[in-house]
Amino acid sequence: MATFVLIPGALHGGWWYRPLTEGLRAAGHEVYPVTLSGVAERGPLNGGGVNLDTHSGEVLGLLEAERITDAVLVAHSYGGMVASAVADRAPERITALVYADAFVPRDGESAYGIVDDVWKERYLRGTAAGGDGYTMVGLHPGLDPRATAHPLATLLQPVRLTGAGEGVARRTYIHAERFEDTPFLPTYERLRKDPAWAVHTLPVGHDLVREAPEEFLGIVLAAAG
Secondary structure, three states: OOEEEEEOOOOOOHHHHHHHHHHHHHOOOEEEEOOOOOOHHHHHHOOOOOOHHHHHHHHHHHHHHOOOOOEEEEEEOOHHHHHHHHHHHOHHHEEEEEEEOOOOOOOOOOHHHHOOHHHHHHHHHHHHHHOOOOEEOOOOOOOOOOOOOEEOHHHHOOOOOOOHHHHOOEEEEEEEOOOOOOOOHHHHHHHOOOOOEEEEEEOOOOOHHHHOHHHHHHHHHHHOO
């Protein structure tokens, strides 16, 4: 039995992972889908001070509180920023990392710094639409209707990495090749040439849970060994 910790992307709660959660539990595994502070049902906790450290600290706290020492971290989109910080700080608690069309930052990078000008402009428009100066809302009509505002500081704060996370032996990346204007293509191009990574390409858009549930589940299960 493996223990999966599922970290969602921006604007989404742990509920986004429901089909994957159900599939993993049906296979006999323990699963913790996470909703981070300032997002979804935890939106009232967003007072402007929620940043990347807040989110990574919450996942680290979960690993500690639940005494998890064999975690498979699965991260979608923005969640890759969080997973990278967690893996760097607690590599001894993690057996595998799965980045599902997600950021895989290097030391000193932020989500905003990684994306291209198209996405920078979208972040800024989303912040203007949020209206409070410290949250961003999603403007794409294809978003899950449950998507909510997201703490802006989590996208702006650079991650600090020592390289300890590279000690996690099993690292998997999933590239969604039909994600329009994807900001993750440079990440995919970098990792597919790296023998330390198992890289998969799926002919779908960014919403892997909706568009490729069975393929997503199969990759995640294989990553756990």
